Amino acid sequence: MHFMINTYNLTLIQGKVPLLSLEALHQLHIFIFVLAITHVIFSVLTMVLGGAKIRQWKQWETEIHKNDAGNGPKKLTNVQQFEFIRERFNGVGMESTMLSWMHSFVKQFYASVTKSDYATMRLGFIMTHCRGNPKFGFHRYMVRALEADFKKVVGIRWYLWIFVVIFMLLNVNGWHTYFWISFLPLILLLAVGTKLEHVIAQLAYDVAEKHSAIEGDLVVNPSDEHFWCGKPRVILxxxxxxxxxxxxxxALFFWILTTYGFNSCIMDHVPFIVPRLVIGVVIQLLCSYSTLPLYAIVTQMGTFFKKEIFDEHIQQGLVGWAQKARMRTELSKDAAAAGPTRHGPSSRLEMLRRAAAMMQCRRALPR
Incomplete structure (x- = not known):
């Protein structure tokens, strides 16, 4: 095929040179490999460190189950007396949007998720999606959902490669491009952490605005409206x-270091290298210990729940049930002339079993 012409033959014929030499292509392949390995390692490290903090919340879950078993009669309580409300608006005016955002920005650096936050958001989730199952294992569901999202984070999508190509092309001498773009993930991370904290503040504000006193426990109302573009997935x-x-x-730093050496002109000056490495460490720690745990619980405060709310065997059962339902629908169309379909005892038993599995939550799964 004429499309399979050798590059160098084509160069000799047309008098042109290739865009990348063989050495450049070889080095590019090495860099892509180093980048992929670094991304996987950093993602796993984030998940391990963040997961360690999330696992500490298991103790809160156990205490909540014990307290629920020994609850007495419900009493009327002023909404301002709830710790969840006090933590978010103590010394901060509820009507001051600027102060609320500033408080959310600072809150992500210390005690980003407290016990009262966890208990209140857990109860809000259960009362919205699983009202018939007050002993729902919220912590186990949250961990399963986070693990499912982690599988998406480890992958590298096409638009990320486009971003890499653009900034490699912008690496012009004297611009210090890699130094300036190192601030981009830090700014985005601070914005994401602030937004997640502000979602909690909005949940508290909605309750405080509608009620002056509440009988029993404080219940928040999850909603997609609190998130950017009305979609919690944007945070992911x-x-x-x-x-x-x-x-x-x-990855770029280590690739240049091992390939060209520290004194290479590609490495840039030391005053521009050290801040990049420090920012990288700060991002890793802040994302692991603050942003990821915030994401794990706050994104459950959306309008819909995730399919991980079902155990794996129930998920498989629901998928099988849906497939059988489609098959029965197609068969019923073919046999419409034969009269109404009658279900035998085994079919009815199967339908009851599937229905019982779905009764733990009352809302349908989103798309």
Missing amino acids: YLIHFILFQNAFEI
């Missing part, structure tokens, strides 16, 4: 980009 895409960009910075 931003965290994915942040981790990839941070891995890109570190």
Whole structure:
């Protein structure tokens, strides 16, 4: 085929040179490999460190189950007396939007998720999606959902490669491009952490605005309206980009160091190298210990729940049930002339069993 012409033959015939030499292509392949390995390592490290903090919440879950078993009669309580409300608005005016955002920005650096936050958001989730199952294992569901999202974060999408190509092309001498773009993931990470904290503040504000006193426990109302673009998934895409960009910075440093040496002109000056490495470490720690745990619980405060709310065997059963339902629908169309379909005892038993599995939650899964 004429499309399979050798590059160098084509160069000799047309008098042109290839865009990348063989050495450049070889080095590019090495860098891509280093970047992929670094991204996977950083993602796993983030998941391990963040997961360690999330596992500490298991103790809160156990205490909540014990307290629920010994609850007495419900009493009327002023909404301002709830710790969840006090933590968010103590010394901060509820009507001051600027102060609320500033408080959310600072809150992500210390005690980003407290016990009262966990208990209140857990109860809000259960009362919205699983009202018939007050002993629902919220912590186990949250961990399963986070693990499912982690599988998406580890992957590298096409638009991330486009980002890499653009900034490699912008690496012009004197611009210090890699130094300036190292601030981008840090700024995005701070914005994401602030937004997640502000979602909690909005949940508290909605309750305080509608009620002056509440009988029993404080119940928040989850909603997608609290998130950017009305989609909690946007947060996951931003965290994915942040981790990839941070891995890109570190991978580029080690690739240049091992390939060309520290004194290479490509390495840039020391005053521009050290801040990049420090920012990379700060991003890794902040994302692991603050942003990821915030993401794990706050994104459950959306309008819909995730399919991980069902155990794996129930998920498989529901998928099988849906497939059988489609098959029965197609068969019923073919046999419409034969009269109404009658279900035998085994079919009815199967339908009851599937229905019982779905009764733990009352809302349908989103798309």
